[in-house]
Amino acid sequence: MPEFSVDLALLQTLTAIPGVSGREQPVAEFIQKNLPREFDCAIDGLGNLTAHLPGSGPKLVLLTHMDEVGLIVQQIKPNGFLSVERIGGISIRALPGSRMDLWTETGKLPAQIGLLPGHLDKGDPPKLESLYVDIGARSAQQAAEMGVQIGDVLTWPHQFQQTSPNRVSCKALDDRLGCFALMLLAQRVSNLQLNVDLTLAFSVQEENMLSGSLPIMRRIEPDIVIGIDGTLVFDTPDLDHQQSGIQLGCGPVLKWMDAIRGKLAAYLPDLRLSRQIRRLAINHNLPLQQEVMTGLTTAITPVPYQANGIRTAALSLPIRYHHTPIESADLDDLAVLIDLVQLVILENSL
Incomplete structure (x- = not known):
């Protein structure tokens, strides 16, 4: 061989x-x-x-x-946060607190999935409908000015690691x-x-x-x-x-x-x-x-x-x-x- x-x-x-x-x-x-x-x-x-x-x-x-797998923007909220729906079976458990890449018509924006501070977390399992995406926008208008539209998608950020000589992770x-x-x-x-x-x-x-x-x-x-x-x-x-x-x-x-x-x-x-x-x-x-x-x-x-x-x-x-x-x-x-x-x-x- x-x-x-x-x-x-x-x-x-x-x-x-x-x-x-x-x-x-x-x-x-x-x-x-x-x-x-x-x-x-x-x-x-x-x-x-x-x-x-x-x-x-x-x-x-x-x-x-x-x-x-990924996420798709479902709504742009008046306060600038985004609600999302899943494309494929992305792990909901892994989403809260995660950084994401938001892909718009004009390029990539940094994004993150919000989560409760540990002081207030009661340990309830996360639900998709309760998740929100924070892109740093203060309003829907500002989100629009950043190029965000309904139907834009999010993926995990790419962090390629060779965790041992024979193993990779990303x-x-x-x-x-x-x-x-x-x-x-x-x-x-x-x-x-x-x-x-x-x-x-x-x-x-x-x-x-x-x-x-x-x-x-x-x-x-x-x-x-x-x-x-x-x-x-x-x-x-x-x-x-x-x-x-x-x-x-x-x-x-x-x-x-x-x-x-x-x-x-x-x-x-x-x-x-x-x-x-x-x-x-x-x-x-x-x-x-x-x-x-x-x-x-x-x-x-x-x-x-x-x-x-x-x-x-x-x-x-x-x-x-x-x-x-x-x-x-x-x-x-x-x-x-x-x-x-x-x-x-x-x-x-x-």
């Missing part, structure tokens, strides 16, 4: 770009600019980016998503780390003769609807789709092995089921394809964790039901502290995932 090397500066820039659901264009432009020229890139009307590398054999799509690793994996994979396979007709798909609006990738599926009509996204880990003291034994640094994760109960969102993979991926990992001594997960689902969920039915599988990168400004991942898991997906691409029996 090729030696793994990683350009953390590229990942740092990729995660810094603001790209909440429906506003992913800057992310798509950056990814397209940094893909090998052998790939034929296109951006559809919804904003999905695809990168096609012709090959013989079945049509294979590798699917990630570009969007991140906002938006869900799923920019998956996007980064495909960018690195593209560099490996761009000059190879492939047994598949390969498309890398960087989809939109996973965090709010899951269905942003469907125009890609209708246009390409793939035979196989493999989703690559983040998944939950249970290796911290507050979660210690509650749902699974998934940990950082123990390899990527093969998904056997996920579901968000009560929301008609659940996923089951193609059995033969998933077993084939597991067999490849075993045969090549690659560490592979496995999951049956509730509480989350991903962009792959609606894909099997498109066209005449599509064979799918899902691989995940373990991420701690999902949907917070300190999402954390292990680069060893990334390395193994890229190795495994490359084996899948080069496999002759998909």
Whole structure:
């Protein structure tokens, strides 16, 4: 296998770009600019980016998503404070007292989520409707003069940290780390003769609807789709092995089921394809964790039901502290995932 090397500066820039659901264009432009020229890139009307590398054999799509969670300005109050609604499942518990970046039509403004002083805090859990954004404005008029409008969005500020030689932490690793994996994979396979007709798909609006990738599926009509996204880990003291034994640094994760109960969102993979991926990992001594997960689902969920039915599988990168400004991942898991997906691409029996 090729030696793994990683350009953390590229990942740092990729995660810094603001790209909440429906506003992913800057992310798509950056990814397209940094893909090998052998790939034929296109951006559809919804904003999905695809990168096609012709090959013989079945049509294979590798699917990630570009969007991140955030907030959207719902009201500008007479006193200059802002009320907000969520885009995606941003952690409400992590919001009070947080600094935010407010993205207006004219640029970025610093913002912060207010909270009670500790002297007055009764310990009640925060509710979205009680949160307010402080941008330093004294009135709605002053907020307007600063360029703030209803519909502007907020993201966590970007603070990229390498917390150990193999671990990184910042906002938006869900799923920019998956996007980064495909960018690195593209560099490996761009000059190879492939047994598949390969498309890398960087989809939109996973965090709010899951269905942003469907125009890609209708246009390409793939035979196989493999989703690559983040998944939950249970290796911290507050979660210690509650749902699974998934940990950082123990390899990527093969998904056997996920579901968000009560929301008609659940996923089951193609059995033969998933077993084939597991067999490849075993045969090549690659560490592979496995999951049956509730509480989350991903962009792959609606894909099997498109066209005449599509064979799918899902691989995940373990991420701690999902949907917070300190999402954390292990680069060893990334390395193994890229190795495994490359084996899948080069496999002759998909």
